Amino acid sequence: MRDPEPATAADLAAMRVDYGDPLFVPADEPDLDETWVSGGWEPLLRCWIEQATSLGVAEPNAMVLATVSLHGPAPRPVARTVLCKGLSPDGITFYTNYDSAKGAQLAGDPYAAATFLWPALARQVHVRGVAERVPAEVTAAYWAARPRDSRLGAWASAQSRTVASRAELDRRLAETTARFADVDDIPVPPFWGGYLLRPDEVEFWQGRRGRLHNRIVVRIDGASTRVERLQP
Incomplete structure (x- = not known):
């Protein structure tokens, strides 16, 4: 099968979505406003x-x-x-190899940002703050729920490091599979675990007609929060 023809600059420039179209935003959906985060940022993100x-x-x-x-x-x-x-009032949780590129970058500068995007709903959420490693027991609880193949993959892959070929990667997986063949409960690798991104800023975005989108940001400073509307 031939690769599709590349899009031209004119094609890309013409690509446009009207967020007033009911396909993206229900006609009766109210405008996002400050009251939507009156109970905090986490309930609204979870709802979305x-x-x-x-x-x-x-x-x-x-x-x-x-x-x-x-x-x-x-x-x-x-x-x-x-x-x-993972999602809680404290922040959002993700898991990775601590020796990966992202792990090394977070060790050097823990500030990070995460963006959730749901084009079908014309919504985005941006979470910005400092990421910290979760306790070992939190990682262990999540690891216990991972499929066996995912556990083997975590052990086999030196994430972000170069590899000579796909065949070499498959060989590493085969060796790891053999290593744990008689192990029912594959342990958590010492180089693998979770991060909690604790936000100091969470921004909610709702698409609107004419690019006059709604943007509400929750700024967090310790126990205090401030909610503001941003211009699109």
Whole structure:
């Protein structure tokens, strides 16, 4: 099968979604305002994830995680998609290899940002703050719920390191599978675990006609919070 023809600059420039279309925003959906976060930021984020789930959105807990790389002459942002695996008033939790690129970047600068995007609902949420490792017992509880294949993959992959070929990666997995063949409960690797991103800022975005979108930001400073509306 041939690859599709690449989009031209004109094609990309013409791509446009009208967020007033009921396909994206129900006609009776009220405007996002400050009262929606009167109970805190976490209930609204949880509600939006649940609504995306009910609409059949694939991986509604996916988020683009941005970290800061200090490697090189100047700091630079690095982003990738990960899955949110925990949500509480304290923050959002995700899991990874601590020796991965993101792990090294968080060790150098713990400030991070995560963006949830649900185009089908014309909604986004941006979470910004400091990420810290979760306690070992929290990682262990999540690890216990992971499928065996995922556990083996975590042991087999030196995440973010170069590998000669797919065949080499498959060989590493085969060796790991053999290593744990007689082990029913594969242990947590010492280099793997969770992070809690504690927000100091959470922004909710709701698409609206004419690009006059609604943006509500919750700023968190210790026990105090401040809610503001931002211009689109």
